[in-house]
Amino acid sequence: xxxxxxxARRIDVLAEIFAFxxxxxxxxxxxxxxxxxxxxxLEELFTNIVKYGRGKAPVTIEIAAIPDGVEVTLTxxxxxxxxxxxxxxxxxxxxxxxxxxxxxxxxLIPRLVDSLQYGYSEGxxxxxxxxxxxxxxxxxxxxxxxxxxxC
Amino acid sequence: MLTMExxxxxxxxxxxxxxATQAAAAQAYLDxxxxxxxxxxxxxxxLSSAGLGxxxxxxxxxxxxxxxLRLTAVNRHLQDIFSYSGFDQILDIExxx
Numbered sequence: 001x002x003x004x005x006x007x008a009r010r011i012d013v014l015a016e017i018f019a020f021x022x023x024x025x026x027x028x029x030x031x032x033x034x035x036x037x038x039x040x041x042l043e044e045l046f047t048n049i050v051k052y053g054r055g056k057a058p059v060t061i062e063i064a065a066i067p068d069g070v071e072v073t074l075t076x077x078x079x080x081x082x083x084x085x086x087x088x089x090x091x092x093x094x095x096x097x098x099x100x101x102x103x104x105x106x107x108l109i110p111r112l113v114d115s116l117q118y119g120y121s122e123g124x125x126x127x128x129x130x131x132x133x134x135x136x137x138x139x140x141x142x143x144x145x146x147x148x149x150x151c
Numbered sequence: 152m153l154t155m156e157x158x159x160x161x162x163x164x165x166x167x168x169x170x171a172t173q174a175a176a177a178q179a180y181l182d183x184x185x186x187x188x189x190x191x192x193x194x195x196x197x198l199s200s201a202g203l204g205x206x207x208x209x210x211x212x213x214x215x216x217x218x219x220l221r222l223t224a225v226n227r228h229l230q231d232i233f234s235y236s237g238f239d240q241i242l243d244i245e246x247x248x
Contacts, residue, residue: 011172040199043201044199095241096211101200101204
């Protein structure tokens, strides 16, 4: 079973996304303990699209239960290639006065998921991000992969 | 939804979710305070990088005038976010239950 919904590219749509994840988790029996982490990853990915994406078409989110967890797919049509698994590193050891908030969202994502994959279809100009999160202990820096695919 | 109450002589009590839609309001609220500012996070359920940005900007402003930001009653999920972002090294964080 999986559920899919599309969302306009506006920050205020985040509430609709969170309502969708909450309902999908409940309907599919996905552990509620994973919800905050999934919402956080989706927020970081979605706000990145809203801020930097040049397309207008809605973004699609699909949620599917897997054993002890969830697989989430975020599809961005009219996209430029931007591999979120290869985001610029953030130096989290700097003292406060030297810290900048930029890039923290993408820095957090691989630390909150079990796996993270990025795919891009040149022909369709479509980005597809798939991540999995389970009840297993989180791994620091989930491995990602970049591959060409169809959306 | 995020609500913020108190401040000044009492801790600022954060309740709800501090996400990208609430960051501007949270920043405006915290900009009113000076010195050592304590945030009671016992009812803060969710925090994204937008919220981290609010805390960082506030902490840096306070540091510049000899103050700082303190966070109390921080739940396990938020502790993880602070740890992954390195904020546990720059903010005074007191875990909750």
